[in-house]
Amino acid sequence: MRYIFFLFFALLSFSGCSKHEEPMAEMAVSAVKLPPKNESIANSDAKDKMADPASPEIPQKIIKEASIRFETDNLEDTFNRIQTAIAANKATIQNDSEGKDYDNIYRNLTVRVPSQNFDAFINAISKGVSYFERKDISSQNVTEEYIDLTSRLKTKRKLEERYLQILQKATKINEILEIEKQISAIREEIEAKEGQLKYLENRVSESTVTIEFYKTIAQKEGVKTSYGSKIWSAIESGFYSLSGFLLWILSVWPFIILFCVLAYFIRKRFKRKKI
Structure with missing residues (x-):
């Protein structure tokens, strides 16, 4: 009987202790402050960026190019205006060519301009242009x-x-x-x-801009030439053609002599056969 009572008392004591330990365990867990989910992710990303030196974002690398063609009344004034824009935007002329076609006089420029001044340079050279035959502006993200x-x-x-x-x-x-x-x-x-x-x-770092501008030559200028001038031009042309023909004969005279000799012997042979 004594053993039964002792066992019953031990069970009561054990249950009482377990009830006491549960709230204390909950207090211990609640005392630890866990960071919010977003904060932990941000801290993790920050650690990854610190661990990786190449993580900072690289600025966008853009290649800009432009091709422009337009007509002008004065080639010299247009070129001076472009030169002013080149100096103002710290650009340089890479190629410069000029010439004359059947109905126009033209000048072509290839300019290298710092990319940060690209838009300002295009706006500067576009001033005073009534219309563009071609204005192509492109950008490529590399x-x-x-x-x-x-x-x-x-x-x-x-x-x-x-x-x-x-x-x-x-x-x-x-x-x-x-x-x-x-x-x-x-x-x-x-x-x-x-x-x-x-x-x-x-x-x-430097954009390429191709500029083509030209001045049209009036076709009516040909009417101003008098009829007598045209006749004299035709005579001169004929004289030059004759001179060219004589020079060509002088350049092939050995072949002409050889041909004449062969013709002489062939003719002489035919005469003998007839006799």
């Missing part, structure tokens, strides 16, 4: 290509550093030669990637 080239270049440089470290530890001649061969191939790839990247950066 940011993805730029990032890809930069990443590949970085990888190649790391690979080169690794091979250089291996080269320092190599002892056999055949190993050294093989490693140097690999380093040479990697160096060629690095130089090629650097050239592509430099070319891309150059096209991004």
Whole structure:
């Protein structure tokens, strides 16, 4: 009987202790303050960005180009206006050509202008133009290509550093030669990637603008020529043609003499046959 009572008392004590421990456990858990879900994600992203030095966003790489053609009344004034716009926007003339067609006099310019001044330069040279026969403006986003080239270049440089470290530890001649061969191939790839990247950066930093302007020559100017002048021009043309023909004969005189000799002997032979 005594053992039964003791067992009953022990069970009551154990249940009482368990009821006490549950609220204390809940207090311990509630005392820990967990960060909000969004805050934890932001902290994780921040850590990833700090761990990755290439994480900052690269500015957009845009290649801008323009091609313009228009008519003007005065080529010299138009060129002076374009030169003023070139100086104001720190641009440079890459090509400059001029000439004359059947019905117009023209001048063509290829200008390299800093990309940040591209719009201002186009607006400056467009002033005073009544209409454009052609005005093509294009932009090409090469940011993805730029990032890809930069990443590949970085990888190649790391690979080169690794091979250089291996080269320092190599002892056999055949190993050294093989490693140097690999380093040479990697160096060629690095130089090629650097050239592509430099070319891309150059096209991004400076835009190309092609400008064609011309002045029409009136066709009525030909009517002003008198009839007598036309006759004299025809005589001169005939004289030049005759002179050209005589010069051509002088240039082929050996063949003419040879032909005459052959004709003489052939004719003489035919006469003998007739006799």
